[in-house]
Amino acid sequence: MPTLAEQWLQQGIEKGIEKGIERGTARGELIGRIRAYQEILGMTVDSVATLSLRDDAVLNDLVSQLKAAVSQR
Secondary structure (H helix, E strand, O other): OOOHHHHHHHHHHHHHHHHHHHHOOOHHHHHHHHHHHHHHOOOOOOOHHHHHOOOHHHHHHHHHHHHHHHHHO
């Protein structure tokens, strides 16, 4: 049985993918991961619109930073 954090992460990924598909991009998964990690960490969750304005490299870096923070918990 997945943990609550894993369930949130999966839900965030799914929502991000849906938004990405709506916009015709593969960035949805990155955005979903970022939002899920932010929620897990108790951070303010960035809007999809705000994250969509960021460069792919920035999104990838943010995912890496947030993933590390979740792993340290």
